[in-house]
Amino acid sequence: MRIVLLEPLGISEEKLNELAQPLKDDGNEFIAYPDKTSDEDELVSRARGAEIVMIANNPLPDSVITQLPQLKYIAVAFTGIDHVGLNACRKQHVVVSNCAGYSDTSVAELTVGLTLDVLRKVLLGDTAARMGKTSAGLVGQEITGKTVGLIGTGHIGSAVAKLFTAFGATVLGYARHTSQTAIDAGVTFVSEEELLKQSDIVSLHLPLNDQTKKSFGAAQFAQMKDGAVFINCARGAIVDNEALAYALRSGKLAGAGVDVFDVEPPLPADYPLLHAPNLVLTPHVGFLTKEGLERRAQIEFDNVQNYLAGRPTNVCEL
Incomplete structure (x- = not known):
């Protein structure tokens, strides 16, 4: 069977060869490309004749998939699959798997890191120190004693809850379904309205889908406490970023930390968040951690092996 990895996975060549060797030993043809491409003709050329395609976050749109009649399986080394042409996958009965869970710790730690950056004015302090200034204007806040609201309490949300609980924060959660794992991590479930009203820090941990796209906007920011902090390490398109920029400019929010956008970086010069104050x-x-990248590569190759063995794992509902 022809198996093509369309982009690098951020691991060493030695590790890649180690993971790929069992596939080759079983008689499969394995091809790995060392660079990414967004050129659709090039993607078609690379994947032509492959029954299995492996990607990370490189877009693989409907227009490419429809030109790959032999394609049976797409292994995605990522949690979200919104960059895959799912309409074509459904029509061509292509199975798609992801690597859910590989980045839980990485994303959870960055969520807390961004919160600390915002509350303790780390970037402003770095700039002040380098410019020969003092600590004037850099009075920060502690996480201890704050109320943190998590919108979305899956694996990542629960991991975030554990970290904030360790800091001495009270953690509230809102999700379509309550989770014993989240409760064990210290989450108290409340309504979304109650969470927004009570929380000093609100952090998103939702997947991107038709229901969540642009679901957090002006109405939600208006319900938040004056002077609250907003964190988004989930998906950028969940948030109305114009509304977030306004909430920061108006002083409704004291600050925000954002890792994800409705376009992939590099961001255009006129992107609204680039010109908003008090934003990291x-x-x-x-x-993007060494440990996370190695975990996802292992999971992706395990997914391929399991698919070939007739027991597919981490299969996504399309």
């Missing part, structure tokens, strides 16, 4: 930005690095 990172260019979609929540998943």
Whole structure:
């Protein structure tokens, strides 16, 4: 069977060869490309004739998939699959799997890191120190004693809850379904309205789908406490970023930390969040740790092996 990895996975060549060797030993043809491409003709050329395609977060749209009649399975080394042409997958009966769970710890730690950056004015302090200034204007706040509201309490949300609980925060949660795992992590479930009203820090941990796209906007920011902090390490398109920028400019929010956007970085010069005050930005690095990248590569290759063995794992509902 022809198996093509369309982009690098952020692991060493030695590790890649180690993971790929069992596939080759079983008589499969394995091809790995060392660079990414967004050119659709090039993607078609690379994947032509492959029954199995492996990707990370490189878009693989409907227009590419429809030109790959032999394609049977897409292994995605990512949690979300919104960058995959799911309409074509449904029509062509292509199975799609993801690597859910690989970045839980990485994203949870960045969520807390961004919160600390905002509350303790870390970036402003760095700038002040480098410019020969003093600590004037850099009075921060502690996490201890704050109320943290988590919208979405799945694996990542529960991991975030554990960390904030360890800091001495009270953690509230809102989700379509309550979770014993989240409760064990310290979450008290409340309504979304109650969470927004009570929380000093609100953090999103939702998947991106038709129901969540642009679901957090002006109405939700208006319900938040004056001077609250907003964190988004989930998906950028869940948030109305114009509304977030306004909430920061108006002083409704004291600050925000954002790792994800409705476009992938580099961000255009006129992107609204680039011109909002009291905002810490990172260019979609929540998943990007050495440990996380190695975990996802292992999971992706395990998914392929299990698919070939007739017992597919981490299969996504399309």
